[in-house]
Amino acid sequence: MPDIIHLLPDNIANQIAAGEVIQRPASAVKELLENAVDAGATEIRLLIADAGKQLIQVIDNGKGMSETDARMCFERHATSKIHEIDDLFRIRTMGFRGEALASIAAVAQVELKTKRTEDTTGTYIEVENSMVKKQEPIAANTGTSFAMKNLFFNIPARRNFLKSNAAETRHIVDEFIRVALSFPDIFFSLSSNGQEMFHLERGTLKQRIVQVLGNTYNAKLVNVQEQTDYLNIYGFVGKPETAKKTRGDQYFFVNNRFIRSPYLNHAVMSAYQEMIAPDSFPLYVLFIDLDPSQVDINVHPTKQEIKFEDEKIVYAFVQAAVKHSLAQFSVTPTLEFDLDPNIQQLDAINKPFTNEQKEAASSSPLFKNFSERHQSHFIQPTNKSELKHWKDFYEGADRPAGGGNSQDSQDTAMGQEGGKKFESLLDQLRKPEGSGSSLGGFSSLGSTPAAGGFGAYASPGQGRLELVVNEHAPLTQLHQVYIVVPTNRGFILVHQQLAHERVLYERFVQVGADKAMATQRSLFPVTLQLSVQDAVLMNDLMGDLNQLGYLIEPFGNQSFVIQGTPADLEQGNEKMIIENLLEQYKHFSSDLKFSKREKLNRSLAWQQAIKPGTSLSEKEMRSLIDDLFKCQQPNVTAGGNPTYIEFKRDYLEQLFKR
Template sequence: MADRIQLLPDNIANQIAAGEVIQRPASAVKELLENAVDAGATEIKLLVNDAGKALIQVIDNGVGMSETDARMCFERHATSKIQNINDLFHIRTMGFRGEALASIAAVAQVEMRTKRDQDEAGTCIEIENSVVVKQSPVAMVTGTSIAMKNLFFNVPARRNFLKSNPVELRHIVDEFIRVALAFPHIFFSLTNNGQQLFHLDAGSLKQRITQILGSGYAAKVVPVKEETDYLNIHGFIGKPETAKKTRGDQYFFVNNRFIKSPYLNHAVMSAYQDMIPADSFPMYVLFIDLDPAQVDVNVHPTKQEIKFEDEKIVYAFVQAAVKHALAQFSITPSLEFDLDASIQGLDAVQKPFTDDNKAAAQSSSIFQAFTEANQAHRIEPSNSSSSNSSFRSLGSYIRPQEDDLFEQPTIATASFPSFPAPTETPTSFVSLAAQHGLFSAPEEVKLTQLFNTYVMVPNADHFLLVHQQAAHERVLYERLLQALDQQSLPTQQSLFPATIDVTPTDAVILQELLPYFQKMGYSIEPFGKTTFVIQGTPADMESGNEKIVIERILEQYKHFSSELKLSNREKLLRSVAWQQAVKPGKILTQVEMQALVSDLFNCSMPNAAPNGRPTYTTFRRDQIDKLF
């Protein structure tokens, strides 16, 4: 019987290794960018076509390679970073795997051009399926350009598993941002299909943060800097008011390498305790520098998960550093400008404050308003009865603000009039409820709102408690679902179209979702790289809040993207329903409550919100009797 065990050919072994290293175009982007950084480049350009499926090219002005090194770098286990086993535990460079380029060459058609400063000509190498098909001298400037074309051309099964172009481009943008944040002193650019998405000039870390995460953070970040014998921490954290519903703007770097660490994230979150809502996430870009011997970075193929020798010490340092920064921000806010010396020469500063000046100041109405009863809040009494009555009537419109935990107190979205006034009798919803076995007879009932959050629907032997937000989410979800599947919702064209600027990452998401928005009644058009014009909104939505609504829908969409494995269509449906639903804290009239309950029981699945949580619960009289 013949022997059955054989050695794999090199090209197949490389393809198997590539399965670990190169999972999608973004994986190759990460490896190529890290190699460019290690080459000492001050300018790095990333060009992609067809979201990296057709082309990924990285051009740098680093040190370049000799002809021999250019050939060797595509061999398996070839690296310039490791000479002996001890070097593996003192890694300070980015790329050190030794099989990244070999893996890329196994699953793509690669062309590399490279030249050192001391060489007269550079080297051009073309590789296909791990085989060098061409090598020749080439005229070029110092540096390296590596282009990989037709990813997974020889592994069609892997190529079929790639997602849509917008999804793959988002992953590429994520990897690009992580490297660009870690090295703000290097110029980076990203061009997709000939359109430049990022142009990041070299500068400070704060400048790089605002370039990538948005100018809104410019005045809303707090520096973090703590130095100890064991480790150093530096970076920036967002002020509490910048906390969002998604955890997207959170970056940890250990020795300049991006990592994912729920443990350290918990350290930051605990420092923000009681400062932000429980379901919100602060922004942070934090760098931890410590002895490489204290950390193992090679525990995962992507090197994004690492192990610390003493996690508890690192946790304590991170938590203390963030707490210290927040305390400094809240106690001693700094001024961003210097006092003009010429102010010291003004008359008001130079002249003495005489008794006459003092008497004149104390007799003024402004001074008295701040010293009499109620100080600045004092209102002069008026003899006019009409003014008193108007003040009382104004007070009748005052409503309690919504709880901060439930967001959007300022937005009058499609809450009401998205509940149309019921055309049937007020008891129509009871008839509907009877069909679901909730009521024995369609008797007329009066609804009650509890805690500005729940609607109580009484009956003879039990009552329902309807959660107003969950119920409205279900109503809106089914209405939007019908719009996507059948007839689009009507659009109300804006008299003055609003312009919205988003981050490059959000621009990719929004571009992908435009067809769905169109069917939901939103008319949004691209206007440049990261700018969109909102030409129209759903007919029942109050104008003036379009920008905030779209921004919050995107935030909620990204929240679903990070937590749930849903289709883009489903995530957007849930996001819009959540955004437009009436929130806890909103006072409802009797007509609005009846319309809500009626619409709820007209739904195909009235008992659950889109996310699965119940829309109502039933309390039977015998259950309540037992409590007493």
């Protein structure tokens, strides 16, 4: 038998290795930006075309490379930062393994222009499929220009797995922001298809945060600054009102390197305990500086997951630093004991308390009740006749119909009428199964549709379950959150928001490619100004939103005009609806199993559903229940939460030991 083990060719080995480092265009952007930072650049420009699929170019004014270094940088594991094994535990630079450029050259067509200050000419190199195609001297400015074209041109399968241009652009923007926040003393710019998206001048960290995340945060940032012998923590956290439903504005940096750490995120969240909602996330941009020997950054190809030697100490320091800053800047809840200056002008403060006033006050019944009897709850009336006959409230029901005053008779009649309605409801509950009028039947979770009737469900061994809604058994809203609906075997408690979410969700799902929802044009279109990240997201969602009834058009410079909204949606708060919709969409984006349209359908259903605290009329409640049980799956929301809970008659009787 011939030998079967052989060495892979370099180009194939490089392509396999590139899969760990270059997963998408944003991965290459991260590596190239970090290389420019390591080169000592003070100005870094990023240019992309076709969401990085066609072109990713990074131009810096760093120290550049010699002709030999320019050629060597494309070799695997070629680096200027590691000379011995101990250097791995003293890493201060962004890159160190020498994998990035070799990986990029294996999956793209690369053009490199570089020149050092001391050299009269620069070096130009073309690399394709890990092979150098051209190398020649060139006139160039000091620094490096690295352009990669046609990403994954030699691996069509990998290229087919890339997302839409808008989705890939969002990932590129995320990587750009992380590097830009790490180094506010460096100028950064980002241009996409010839249009500048970011122009970030050099400045302080706070200025960079405001430049990147928006001017709305300018007065809502709290400074964090703690220095210890073990580590230093600095940066900014947002005031509680900046908390959102998404994790988009949370940034941790260790030795200027962006990291992902649910553990440290929990430390920040615990510092905000009882200041924000449990399902909200505060803004923070925090930097941790500590001895490189205390952290291992070489545990993941992307270097975004690290290990601390003692993560519990880091957790405690982060939590304490954030808590201290929030308390120091009076953000945490406190009792206010400052006296209102207007109180000092009152007569009770300015004028003396005379003996006559003192005697009059001490002789009053109110004074005696507090001082003599020590019963603040007992107030002796001055005239008993002024008291209402409170006993009549209980005695009215036993009084003859013609006796007593008119008010008492009216109260009695109302009590009797309420009793009749209650008895009627009990009669409906006592009726045998299948009797009474109905809007449709249903069963508990997991049942299957029965034949006949919309939303009709049958439950094995339990008989058909029907809603009982008529003039004798009306619907009842409880706490402006729930709707009590009588049934032939008890009643169900419907959560109005979750029920409405299910109705809206199925309505959005039914909107197909050839059927758009009706749009009501606005008399006064609303202009919406978004951040760069949200503008990219809006461009990605605009087509689907137009199909769902939202007529939105780009207006340039991250601005959009809301020309119309769904016909059945109340106008007047279009801007808030779209902003909340984008936040909710990003909340669902963490779950990769959802398609873009599925995320949008769920986001819109949550956004438009009636919220707890909304008072509903009898007609509105009937309409909602009717629509709910016309749904294909009325018992749960798209997220799996129950829309109603059933209370059966035998269970109710057990509660009262009947």
